[in-house]
Amino acid sequence: MLNIRENMSYWISEISSKSDVLRLILNTLDIIVLSLLLYICARFLVGIMKKRSGRLLVGIFAVLLLVMLSYLLNLRATFFVLESVMQFGLIAIVVIFQPEIRTLLENVGYAGKHFSAKKTFTKENEQIQVINSVCRAVYGMSKQSVGALIVFEREKEINAYDEMKAVTLNSDVSSELIENIFFKNSPLHDGALIIKDFRASRARVLFDEISNNPRLSIRLGSRHKAGVGATENGSDSIAIVVSEETGQISYAIDGELRQNISVEELQRLLKKELVVRTEEKPSAKKDKTKSRNGAAN
Secondary structure (H helix, E strand, C coil): CHHHHHHHHHHHHHHHHHCHHHHHHHHHHHHHHHHHHHHHHHHHHHHHHCCCHHHHHHHHHHHHHHHHHHHHCCCHHHHHHHHHHHHHHHHHHHHHCHHHHHHHHHHHHHHHHHHHCCCCCCCHHHHHHHHHHHHHHHHHHHHCCCCEEEEEECCCCCCCECCCCCEEEEECCCHHHHHHHCCCCCCCCCCEEEEECCEEEEEEECECCCCCCCCCCCCCCHHHHHHHHCCCCCCCCEEEEECCCCCCEEEEECCEEEEEECHHHHHHHHHHHHCCCCCCCHHHHHHHHHHHHHHHC
């Protein structure tokens, strides 16, 4: 393998030295790859700083600064101790930041999947119909103080949940279906309902992690924290929560929770975030033009 790499490097350097175009292409590719790596690292750091583990990251940078200072000031004993700690600290960092590293790798893998996956398109009127059904169900459950967690899955797939306990539905969305799922005596009322491509995908979804955002009120229950957690770490999902105690409606998006909103506000938000306007196909337009001309004749 080493000989192959050396031979490839030799031939590439030989060809690039004789071709200004190839050298320019390789330099451009080098810059693009480096920029992509820096962007991924920046996203990783920003994601960590929003969570409690961000404090650990600040502590790690402080230790690194002490190592540098002890080396520059020739503090031999301090440098020896800190250097020894850092050798074992690398393993500890991987363990501590395992969830963030996993999310980062999943997002990188998703970037390739995005171009190859087939997209399921739903007509605009059908999208609005689903949103209206969800809002009717949320309004009814709010009036009766029935706890509920509904998550709209968008581009990024949700997979951080117990698949053994989740129930696959793959059915049309209706207000009656949603209210029956979250009825207190229903076997599916625990966990969340996931709506994907404007269809009821799975029920009784128990997420692996709930949000640890310190800005959230300590009065919030696990349902609210699970909803916020489902929209964190780069997720583009939208979570709707109905409080079992107060009947208040809330929604979470990008890890931020908005509480005590009206059904009208929720409806406007969902239409703004979810509805994709579909243009008429050329054939449909031609058929309409023919029918109008026929009617005129």
